[in-house]
Amino acid sequence: MRNFTFYSPTFFAFGKDTEKDAGKYVRRFGGTKVLIHYGGGSVVRSGLLDRVKASLEEEGLPYVVLGGVKPNPRSGLVYEGIDLCRKEGVDFVLAVGGGSTIDSSKAIAAGTVYDGDFWDFYSGKLITEALPVGTILTIAAAGSEGSPDSVITNENGMFKRGATGDAIRPKFSILNPALTQTLPPYQTACGVTDIMAHLYERYLTNTRDVEVTDRLIEALLLTMIHEGPRVIENPDDYEARANIMWAGMMAHNNSCGVGRTQDWNSHNIEHELSAEYDCAHGAGLAVTMPAVFTYVMEHDVMRFAKAAVRVWGCQMDFDHPEKTAKAGIEAFRSFLISLGMPKNFAELGAREEDIPNLVRALCYGNGRKGSISGFVTLNEEDCAKIYKMMV
């Protein structure tokens, strides 16, 4: 196991009606003037926004609002939010929504107290200072409610980049599984896929002898296999939603990823797709992961066989472990399709003729020099082949 530090100081309030305490938690964590940041109409239509406002008013906390966050959140709205926070003297950012809203809130929180362009953080600068952020989560997927990370799409070229820093870890996150019950099945399945991706990216490691984190990752994958179909069959299943919601947080606060190298090539390959076609991140991952895994399987057959046996219930073929490894990847692919996820470029709205451009953006964007690295280092040719496998 490699040396590591782990720090996850977010306070979680989990369960029914917990959003009613939003004002109390903002107060506890030092907020006196709040930006409520949210996305589209569902937060308004469901009455959630009104309940959050009422909770702040009950605590005598003034607030301003900024809606309009889109999936794959944009830099333009972040600049708008920063201006608003400065003008209004906001000292606490409250995200009401899913990963996109939380990521946008984190960017605003960091940018407001920073003298330069907030995009510096998305070009490699560590975030060491930010307004405190709280979240009320409405989609179990991104894990941003417990992570120090944020991903924003720069509208000047439509490319996605990430930023990180303990300063943007949420001070509190309110997780009410009932708030996710109104999510359409497609978005729910995208969330399940994203959570499983966070787990697989950590599972694909080159560090040996890390049984405890292997087992924790497998446990959360098994949970998704149990709960995913339940929630697609019955979107109102509170218990299934609750299990997914806690698994989503645990999958990405890194308690199951410490002390080991991680992959993240699937995320990198997918980011070009959702930036270019504005598809849902989870949907892009559903098409990307089976292709990547198949392509890199030879690098460590036994690792994929382990997932196949322990997670997917495959019988180990001791004479031909590669058959077991492959069976596990195919079981994962079938599972994603059974949830209603797309299986190829066409279903995703991506185009084969764009592959050279995707590869160029992937392998030379973000300061890269012709390849991406993770579980396996992939050069332009590798990435082109992987995209082709997805056609």
Added chain:
Amino acid sequence: MRNFTFYSPTFFAFGKDTEKDAGKYVRRFGGTKVLIHYGGGSVVRSGLLDRVKASLEEEGLPYVVLGGVKPNPRSGLVYEGIDLCRKEGVDFVLAVGGGSTIDSSKAIAAGTVYDGDFWDFYSGKLITEALPVGTILTIAAAGSEGSPDSVITNENGMFKRGATGDAIRPKFSILNPALTQTLPPYQTACGVTDIMAHLYERYLTNTRDVEVTDRLIEALLLTMIHEGPRVIENPDDYEARANIMWAGMMAHNNSCGVGRTQDWNSHNIEHELSAEYDCAHGAGLAVTMPAVFTYVMEHDVMRFAKAAVRVWGCQMDFDHPEKTAKAGIEAFRSFLISLGMPKNFAELGAREEDIPNLVRALCYGNGRKGSISGFVTLNEEDCAKIYKMMV
């Protein structure tokens, strides 16, 4: 799933040589005058105490020392520590040792800033204020390095009681698996048993449909089954020590126990044994758990069958699930014996004729009114039968 809150803000520094940064972390978390609290000679003999002192000196941090913590830490030393901290103006307590040393440090930290008798906290009062505590862990077992809990033995009657409160959660914990390599096999096995007990106490729940936490608990139990025998066979196995150390923290910071009822009857039944006979807590648990589980199995056969199949690799007997449930408990008993743990009263140094006294202390101590409650409520007769099963 039940509503819950979860808060685990401890900063963990994990890996080789991490104790060298002790001074840096004390400084980061606000300490200016330190009490170094420790137990017996091994911390001194191994040179660890000197390294910790050197690290504090490097940061220009003055300190006082108080050694002498015993297993099942005593109230007398806590009073001594409180006096010392007040006299010397200590504002940070640094525990160097295992769960006993950490628990004693937490008690001192809470007592120093409290006007009344610190024992109030061990009689049910919530700890809301304390000096900050840091830990350098030398035994993977109690999970106290990441928990808000402390257990102290009152010398005035020799009974053990617990206290709790977020204020005594360590600000930081340094986890260097190499520091545990010098532990004798017996103490190592006691630690493994204690960690497994923390998992089983959470596994035995009356809450339905909690797949995510069931799976996480199973993952950590499977880790202990994999790593326990390795570390007994080769005490110098750093990787096995590392897996056990992280599992020990995760087993008890409650991330795998949220949203569900828990048991803790085995701990309660054992506490009377270690208070009376001063045996190691883990050794007491090794004798207690199989008896308790066998006694309460009928309450939820399928839960024990689930553990048998998923954790112990038993084949499910679909016609006679109770046989599977029993086989899982027996597999656990055999595993503990294989680690070198005692299997009955005699090996523990306990006496059958003391059972009436043990039952009385158990069922009427700590404000109880003739029974203990958890997975199943157990009255005097139940507890007497369980102790008898351990003879």
